[in-house]
Amino acid sequence: MGRTVIEKIFAAHTADEVAPGRVIWLDLDVRSARDFAGANVVKRFREAYPGERVADPERTFFTFDCNAPANTIAYAQNQQICRRFAREQGIRVYDVDSGIGSHVLMEEGIASPGATVVGTDSHLNILGAVGAFGQGMGDVDIAFAFRHGKTWFEVPHTVKIVLRGRYEYPTTAKDLTLFLVGKLGARGALGKAVEIEGEAVEALDMAGRITLCSMATEMGAISAFLPPSESLRAFVEEATGSRDFSYPIADPDAEYTRILEFDVSGLKPMIAAPPRPDNVHEVAELEGERVDTVFVGSCTNGRYEDIRAVAEILKGRRVAKGVVLKVAPATRRVWGRLLKEGWLEVLYDAGAIIAHAACAGCAQGQIGMTGEGEVQLSTGNRNFPGKQGRGPTYLCSPATAAASALFGVITSPERL
Amino acid sequence: MKPTVIRGRPWVITDGEGRLIDDIDTDQIYHNAYLAVTDPAEMGRYAFSNLEGWTDFPRRARPGDILFVGENFGAGSSRQHAVDCFLALGIGAIVGRSFGAIYKRNAINSGLPLLELPEMPVGALRELEEVTVDLETGEIRAPDGRVIARARPMPRVALEIYRAGGLLKLTPR
Numbered sequence A: 001m002g003r004t005v006i007e008k009i010f011a012a013h014t015a016d017e018v019a020p021g022r023v024i025w026l027d028l029d030v031r032s033a034r035d036f037a038g039a040n041v042v043k044r045f046r047e048a049y050p051g052e053r054v055a056d057p058e059r060t061f062f063t064f065d066c067n068a069p070a071n072t073i074a075y076a077q078n079q080q081i082c083r084r085f086a087r088e089q090g091i092r093v094y095d096v097d098s099g100i101g102s103h104v105l106m107e108e109g110i111a112s113p114g115a116t117v118v119g120t121d122s123h124l125n126i127l128g129a130v131g132a133f134g135q136g137m138g139d140v141d142i143a144f145a146f147r148h149g150k151t152w153f154e155v156p157h158t159v160k161i162v163l164r165g166r167y168e169y170p171t172t173a174k175d176l177t178l179f180l181v182g183k184l185g186a187r188g189a190l191g192k193a194v195e196i197e198g199e200a201v202e203a204l205d206m207a208g209r210i211t212l213c214s215m216a217t218e219m220g221a222i223s224a225f226l227p228p229s230e231s232l233r234a235f236v237e238e239a240t241g242s243r244d245f246s247y248p249i250a251d252p253d254a255e256y257t258r259i260l261e262f263d264v265s266g267l268k269p270m271i272a273a274p275p276r277p278d279n280v281h282e283v284a285e286l287e288g289e290r291v292d293t294v295f296v297g298s299c300t301n302g303r304y305e306d307i308r309a310v311a312e313i314l315k316g317r318r319v320a321k322g323v324v325l326k327v328a329p330a331t332r333r334v335w336g337r338l339l340k341e342g343w344l345e346v347l348y349d350a351g352a353i354i355a356h357a358a359c360a361g362c363a364q365g366q367i368g369m370t371g372e373g374e375v376q377l378s379t380g381n382r383n384f385p386g387k388q389g390r391g392p393t394y395l396c397s398p399a400t401a402a403a404s405a406l407f408g409v410i411t412s413p414e415r416l
Numbered sequence B: 001m002k003p004t005v006i007r008g009r010p011w012v013i014t015d016g017e018g019r020l021i022d023d024i025d026t027d028q029i030y031h032n033a034y035l036a037v038t039d040p041a042e043m044g045r046y047a048f049s050n051l052e053g054w055t056d057f058p059r060r061a062r063p064g065d066i067l068f069v070g071e072n073f074g075a076g077s078s079r080q081h082a083v084d085c086f087l088a089l090g091i092g093a094i095v096g097r098s099f100g101a102i103y104k105r106n107a108i109n110s111g112l113p114l115l116e117l118p119e120m121p122v123g124a125l126r127e128l129e130e131v132t133v134d135l136e137t138g139e140i141r142a143p144d145g146r147v148i149a150r151a152r153p154m155p156r157v158a159l160e161i162y163r164a165g166g167l168l169k170l171t172p173r
Helices: A005-011 A035-048 A073-089 A101-107 A124-130 A139-148 A173-184 A206-214 A230-240 A304-314 A332-340 A343-349 A398-407 B040-046 B081-088 B101-110 B122-126 B156-164
Strands: A023-027 A030-034 A060-063 A092-094 A116-119 A133-136 A150-154 A158-164 A193-198 A223-225 A258-263 A270-272 A280-282 A293-297 A324-328 A376-378 A393-395 B005-008 B010-012 B066-069 B093-096 B114-116 B131-134 B139-141 B147-150
Touching (some): A005 A133, A005 A193, A005 A223, A030 A035, A030 A101, A030 A139, A035 A073, A035 A139, A139 A150, A173 A258, A173 A280, A206 A230, A206 A304, A293 A304, A304 A398, A376 A398, B010 B122, B040 B081, B081 B101, B122 B147
Parallel strands (some): A030 A060, A060 A092, A116 A133, A193 A223, A293 A324, B010 B066, B066 B093
Antiparallel strands (some): B139 B147
C-alpha cells in the first residue's frame, strides 16, 4: 500500500511499522525550545537527568522569539536560564536578535524537506511549508527529546484537500487559509495530517506556503503538507546552500481517511471575526466597522512579501487619523531586506510603528496589548478572547489590514 | 504502582445553560499572563483563570476530582501549564469528548490520565456525587457499580507512561 507524505517522513525516521493509529518511536532531526517554555524544559531536564548531556547538541537549538528582547523580569530570567544551559551543553542559541524561531529554522536550512522537528511552538507545523514534519510540544516532551533525540508518536490518518480553480489578487494566501479554516472549523482535521493540492496551491509563493501551513493548527491538524514548487526549491537551495533538492511526495495509491474538495475560483478577501479563528466571513460583510489598531506580522504573515504588500498599498499615503499601525517582520533577515529596499521608510512615512523581528502582536506585551473595546485587525492566526488583550481581534490578510488602516474601518482591498 | 481505577467527584464543564463547552483553549485553561511561572505547584491557582463561569474552580476543586469536558479540550498553544495546573490541584483524570492533539500528549506525558468519550451522558454525570473511571477498560461507573458510560480505553503506550509516573521516567526502545 502506498504512503502519504507524513507516513513517508515517519518511515524514514523509525524502525517500527508505520500505519495510521500505530504508536512508533520517531527519530528527531531537530529539537528546539523557545524562550516561552524553554526554561521549563531546562528545569525538567535538570530534574529528570541530573548531570547528563543532551543526545546531540548539534541538532538541539534554542530560539528566542516570544518576548524578544525581554520586557518582563520573568522572561529575562527564563532566557538567561536557557543561555546558561546552552553554554554548558554546547547548544546553539538563536537569541532575541534573530526573529521567529520556526522561520529562522527554515531560513537557516535546519528544517529542510523530509526532516522531523519538534519544539515548544504550537505553530511549528508551519514547517510543512518546506516539506518538514514540525510539531509543537510541551516542555516534558521537549526535555525527553533533548535527552534521547526521539519521541513516541501516534501515526495520524491523512485528509486530502483538493482545491479547484484559482483566485485573483487582492485575494491572497491568507484569504484562502481563512476560507479553509472556516470550512473545516477548529476541529475539522483534529489529530489528522492534511495534504492540500490544486492549482491555487501550486501558484503560492514561499510566504503563501508558510501562511497556509501555519494555520493547520487552527484546523486542529497535526501538520499540513503541500506539493513542491519552484518557489520552494529556490528558498530551500538558498537556505541549505545545496542543489540536492529532494522532497517527500505521497504515493499515487496512498490511503486517505477523507478527501475534501473546494472550489476557490473567484474567492473574495476573507476575515475571521472574534472570538475564534474559524468565525470566517467575507471582508465585504463586515466593512465599515471601526478599527483602532492594525498589526502586521506573526509567523503567519510576517514574511518580506507580506510586509511589502502592505507598504505597496500605503506608499505615498497615511493611515487614518486615530489608527495605530504596528509592523513586525518575522526575522532579522526579513527586517534587513525591507530596510535596505526602502520599504520600512515607506511604512514609516505612512505612520507605522516598526517593531523588532519576533512574534510581537501574538505574544503578550511585546508590541502592546489592546484595552477593552479597542478593535484590532491582525494578520496573525489566533483571536481567542484575551490572547492579545481585552479588545476584540479580527484576523485578515496584509492587504486587508493595509486597506483598513488607510480608512480606519474594515475595508476590503478590492476597493483600492 | 499507580491506580488504574480512579474514584472522585465529577465536574462537568458546562456553560450557563448546562451545555458542555467545546473548544476550551489553553489560554482559557491557563491564561498567558501567568506563563512565566515555572513552579508547577504554583500553577493550580490559575486553572480555568480565563474561562467564563469557572474562574473560581481552583478554590472549589479537591484532590481526586474528575473533569468531564467537551470537544477539542485544550485546543491552541503547547503550554504544559494547562496540564500542570490540574496536576497541582490533584485532579485524578480528565474525560473528554475529544482533545487537542498537543494537549493530549502533554497530559499523557505528565501522567495525567485522559480518556476519550465521544458520547458524554451529561445529565447522568451531573446527578452523581462520585464516579469511578477504569483506565484499562474505559468503564465509567456510578457509586452503585452501574456502568453509565464506556470511554475508549487508554492506549498501551499512554498506560505505560502513566504507570512509569511520566515520560521522563521512561527510556525509549
